[in-house]
Amino acid sequence: MKAVLCKQPGPPSSLVVENIASPQPGPGQLVVTMQAAGVNFPDVLIIQGKYQHKPEMPFSPGAEASGIVKAVGPGVTGFSVGDAVAAVMTYGAFAEEIVVDAARAIKLPARFDMKVAACFGLTYGTSYHALKDRARIRPGETMLVLGAAGGVGLAAVELGALMGARVIAAASSEEKLATCRRFGAAHTINYAEEDLREALRKIVGNDGVDVVYDPVGDKYAEPAVRSLAWGGRFLVVGFAAGEIPKIPLNLLLLKGASIVGVFWGNFSQREAAANANNNATLVRWIASGHLKPLISATYRLDQVPAALTDMSNRKVQGKVVVVP
Ligand SMILES: NC(=O)c1ccc[n+]([C@@H]2O[C@H](COP(=O)([O-])OP(=O)(O)OC[C@H]3O[C@@H](n4cnc5c(N)ncnc54)[C@H](OP(=O)(O)O)[C@@H]3O)[C@@H](O)[C@H]2O)c1
Structure with a gap:
């Protein structure tokens, strides 16, 4: 073979x-x-x-x-x-x-699309675990997704919208942002051209965002932490841009906010039963057409x-x- x-x-x-x-x-x-x-x-x-x-x-x-x-x-x-x-x-x-x-x-289940089947376990598994188990996101909350047109990013956009959040997608091109809108983003920010904090302020005012989903790291993490709402949660998902950001901890104290690590691989092995439940939900949502990766x-x-x-x-x- x-x-x-x-x-x-x-x-x-x-x-x-x-x-x-x-x-x-x-x-x-x-x-x-x-x-x-x-x-x-x-x-x-x-x-x-x-x-x-x-x-x-x-x-x-x-x-x-x-x-x-x-x-x-x-x-x-x-x-x-x-x-x-x-x-x-x-x-x-x-x-x-x-x-x-x-x-x-x-x-x-029968007739499940095998290409989609190859893509949801890790990607949608990570984003669902992040939003449901780590951020405990609630309907009506605002969520910023960085790198929003990428694999885990677009899954977070689609899942966030399905779970009732108001999703703000940030990515580096208009083409990527158009994709994010098709997958449920209510607002979009081109962070290659606009200042992230300023653009967020235009969307949410001074209230800030409840949840940040960050698979990119590097220079967008700190402005995103500074844009958290009171009680906000910043999800550390990955560092696709290469640099691991260092965040001043006073920013969290001032907002009563949390930085929350997400490591789906370890979660899926250490908490196998909870992961199996999440998978069953994802399979159901894909089979019923609620999610279309x-x-x-x-x-x-x-x-x-x-x-x-x-x-x-x-x-x-x-x-x-x-x-x-
Ligand atoms: N914590 C976990 O359990 C877990 C699970 C799976 C994946 N991850 C991590 O999540 C990250 C994203 O994974 P993915 O599979 O979704 O990747 P992906 O499809 O390539 O998406 C990454 C996004 O990051 C942005 N980006 C910014 N700077 C970049 C650079 N220098 N190189 C590449 N991308 C850059 C890109 O969006 P723009 O062009 O719009 O900026 C891209 O769409 C990775 O760091 C991965 O290791 C973590």
Whole structure:
């Protein structure tokens, strides 16, 4: 079977596609014939040795996928050969056959779109956990999403609107902001051209925003913290722009506000039952059409370097997927 391999730390162009032996499932594992794999920003980091997990080389990147169960390992219950599943992993998804921990697999209802299935586990899983479990967002609250047209950002926009929040989307181009409006943003800010605090003040006055969702970090984090409302929550999701911001703590004291960490990967393992409940809600919302994740491009396995380069260059909107 064909697999994308990372043989040494490096940029996307250093990845290769090779024929390797089909994997066998170990205890508690499934082997899944991959139908689609979602691309995520951590894939760009992990191949360069810049992610918190540093796999042994060679390895296949790719952290979420969908497909059909090909083999079931010892001790696995609840899954059979032929089941359609979605799964999240730390790496390993960019290959024709993938090994999945059964505990991290989701059985899909009939006729579920397999490209969408490859994209919601990590992306929508992160944003739903952030808004529901970490921010405890309430209907009627205002929420600012930074990097709002990206993978987790657009999921936060769509989920925030569905959960009754008034969503303000901030991104770097008019094209991206138009996408955010289609996915439920009530207001938009082009933070490449406008001053973020000034633009927010025009929308919410001096009241501030109740929740900030930040997957970008760098220079927008502090103005966003300064724009929090009384009792506001700032969700630390990621640092796609590279720089980890340092925030003066007096800003939080003055607002009775909180900075709240979000680490969906650890949550999904440490609080597996709560994560399974969240997944069930997301599957229901997607199956009923309440959520319609945007898949803006599809790449083949040999085009994974291009997919990861586009992601590093901020060219991606919503999700892009890899199909074998
Ligand atoms: N905490 C968690 O559990 C968790 C889970 C999943 C992902 N994450 C993190 O969330 C972040 C976003 O992931 P994603 O998969 O949604 O990525 P993505 O689709 O590439 O979105 C990231 C967004 O960040 C903005 N950005 C600003 N400066 C950038 C730069 N120098 N390079 C790339 N993007 C830049 C871009 O929007 P503009 O062009 O509009 O600025 C882009 O749309 C990553 O840091 C990832 O590690 C965290």
